[in-house]
Amino acid sequence: MTAEPIVPDNRLELWERWSASRDVDAREALFTAYWPFARRIADRTARTYGGGAADREDARQWAAAGLLEAIDRFDPDRGVFFEAFAARRVNGAVSDGLAGTTELRKQISTRRRMRQERLRSLAASPDPHSGSSALERLADLASDLAIGFMLEDEGLAADPEKATSLPNAYETLAWNDALRRLRTALDQLSPKERRIISLHYIEGLDFTSIAAAHGLSKGRISQLHKLALTQLRRRLLEPPSEYPSG
Incomplete structure (x- = not known):
């Protein structure tokens, strides 16, 4: 990115x-x-x-x-x-x-409190008309949390070119392809969504601090965070051919 x-x-x-x-x-x-x-x-x-x-x-x-x-x-x-x-x-x-x-x-570490805040954001009331089962919603939540860990631990939201892969068994072609596709998906977020992702996952700011900086409510930042993670998940599920090589 x-x-x-x-x-x-x-x-x-x-x-x-x-x-x-x-x-x-x-x-x-x-x-x-x-x-x-x-x-x-x-x-x-x-x-x-x-x-x-x-x-x-x-x-x-x-x-x-x-x-x-x-x-x-x-x-x-x-x-x-x-x-x-x-x-x-x-x-x-x-x-x-x-x-x-x-x-x-x-x-009670800040990281733990932030992850609880993140979980509440992603587990917010689902669309009652989506038709998804409870199991499907749980799978989506698990996927969003996994993407959050990738953003946080791999450093993608800060400097995708310097992000490092997980060692040992996780250094696989599939993992590296997932990182590449996530970089591409990040590029397709709006500037405000990318900024919120960066401030939260890389700078370590909670939703309250981000909301104050943007002049928005904490609830709105939570919504934008959930929207961004949902978009990233959907793009990662798209066929690989839709992602440029490189």
């Missing part, structure tokens, strides 16, 4: 739009543009606290909230660089979050 910039480097124009009219698209674009900056702060602060992968993922949730707060409060007319303005707020949000983490919260 060819990486395409979600936001062109026109941040001044974006700030003008956001300051003048509170354009939600401009806010989303600003979040996308500055997210790598906030993510670095989150990861660095999590390392300082000596936390593992779960703490790093929690830190990213707090960093996303801190970044959005900084965007909402920033006044570009004051002549201050946004990174300088935002750094203290993002770092403060992450530090406060990590410091306030209880022992119980440490035992």
Whole structure:
């Protein structure tokens, strides 16, 4: 999948739009543009606290909230660089979050909670007119969850060209073909769907953080996530001849 910039480097124009009219698209674009900056702060602060992968993922949730707060409060007319303005707020949000983490919260990893959230999204009420049996719906759910694991563990949503195959017995022609077909299917999602897939499976953001960044409800992000996974599953079930070689 060819990486395409979600936001062109026109941040001044974006700030003008956001300051003048509170354009939600401009806010989303600003979040996308500055997210790598906030993510670095989150990861660095999590390392300082000596936390593992779960703490790093929690830190990213707090960093996303801190970044959005900084965007909402920033006044570009004051002549201050946004990174300088935002750094203290993002770092403060992450530090406060990590410091306030209880022992119980440490035992329940962010990854587990996100996967439960993902499962609820995919298991949402099926179409009563679909005619599918309970067994068929269960098979579809299992397929969608498997695709999610491929996206997460193989790194396809981040950089499909660098995705690695599973070792040993799983390094088969069939597995590599499935990865290739999944890359093709990802390319055929809408830009917003690809962005949601990337933020959730690669950046480790939960639906609440993604919803805040996009100015949408958590329920809508859940719907878009389910729609994207359903499209990926259907495309993977299409005859291989419909996929270009390469």
